[in-house]
Amino acid sequence: MSATTTVATRPRLRPRSRQRRAFTAVLGRDLYVTWKELPVFLAQVILQPLFLLFVFGKVLASLGYTQNGYSDLLFPGLLALTAVITGMQTLAFPLVVEFGWTKEIEDRLLAPMSTALVATEKVLFASLRAFTATAIMIPVGILVLGSIPWRWSGVPLLVLTMVLGSLLGAGLGLVMGTLVVPQRINIVFSLVFTPLLFTGCSQYPWPSLSRLPWFQVVTACNPMTYVSESMRAALVPSVPHIQVWVCMLVLAGSLIALMTIGVRGFYRRAID
């Protein structure tokens, strides 16, 4: 930056640090809004897994409809579910609304940062929220179930899986939020949301589906399955599960694909 930058009114920052500041400020705005609406945020993220946990892990077990130990394989699955669904919801719905109706995103698209960075901030913020929500599920699980399956040696894999699950949810949200036109948002959400919720192996371990081969194939196509399975590998390794390296491979591949499609979709919505 030399003599060509005479048009500035204040000392010009180097482009990279300038973009970093814009990125931090946009993330700061999102975190500020979350902080201001903390009770709403907590209710939003906790309610659904809380009820699933309560009904399947507590009520059905107390009534004797589920075997002993079912809650141990359900709990890791619900962590996976919370990470993926929260990531997706945090990103997809607001994005459709911002692009389609409120246009609130325009002020950020006109900030001195690249459009890809605006998309990246969305993904990072959604992942942070998803990660937080998943972490909150751990004490909630202790409260509801009395005890949760826990291995300290599995914590590194647990944290890694939480990160990947949150990113996966955000990636799915970015793809949906940019590909869906506002008028169809309700239909698409119900068409995607419910199947995703029930084919992601959060309520059952994948290898046990060998008795239902067609459903095993269906669940293998849902990337959330690999989050659930990796969670079980971390917390209840004695339950048969998909190999961790397979989970990591599939999740890495899914993330690359979703981010590529999502960022491209974001560009298409942001710039004509």
Place this chain on the structure above:
Amino acid sequence: MRGNGVPAVEVSDLVKRYPKSPVNAVDDLSFTVNPGEVFGLLGPNGAGKTTTIGMLTTRVRPTSGRALIGGIDVAADPVRVRGLLAVVPQRSNLDRSISVRRNLTFHAAYHGVPAAEATVRANELLEQFGLLERADIKPDLFSGGQSQRMMIARALMHEPQVLFLDEPSTGLDPAARLFVWDRLRELRDRGVTLMLTTHDMHEAATLADRVGIMDHGKLLALDTPEALMRGLAGSSTLELSVQSQNGDVPEPLVQALEQLTGVEAVEALHDDTPEGDASERRVRLYVSGEASPLIAPAATLLADRGFALRSVELGAPTLEDVFIHLTGRTLR
């Protein structure tokens, strides 16, 4: 800070064709806006104004041609260009999740304005735009006028060099419109370059130093509002109210008036003005060029023939006339 010969906006051979469209939305556009100038893009809906502004503000990718803001290419370095400009859209895009004040300070933070400076500037702008007492509520129930004021205040937080306004007073009540116009004049006086799109003739004529008239993606004319209107021959009129003896305008008088230099046609008007004198009659002269130099010769001519001149009314062509002349259609 301006000068050193760099135009605020420079557009050359700019073209935008949307996919699947058979025609260019913007078709080979070239113009320059000087620093501190108020430039109005005038045209009907669908003329290509919004697409042009979209390209200048990095939200629409040009198909070909070049657009520079402060000497920087919008396509090659959109990030730097975004730091130089601000956009006030027609429809509110305010952040409804945060207060009015936070809208301003977060906008400043996006643009790297230090927090302390942003706080001071936000207070000044809130005061100036009459928003101070509503500064700590969220803007979701704001009226059109309040949103508009707030969006201009927000746009000014990072001291842009070029401010783009899309239909700045559409949908505002007359008081709000005058308020916005006053603020825009202040900005111009401070040296901010303003580029506005409008289909409001009056707005363009009142605010703009120069007006570009657009239709079908092309620039049809570009000049000061005065020059555009002056260039429209035969559209100026001079209306004379004449005291006549028998309540009629005699044919010889009409013929004599037609002989005056610059007069293209004369029409004796026969509408009766109820409250007026029954013997008063009006004559309209259609003039090429300006009408005012004809007042004196016309008055002399009437006096020579024993008619008393009661009043004179000058009718200048409006930008609307210019527009209709150029495009063959009305603006809306």
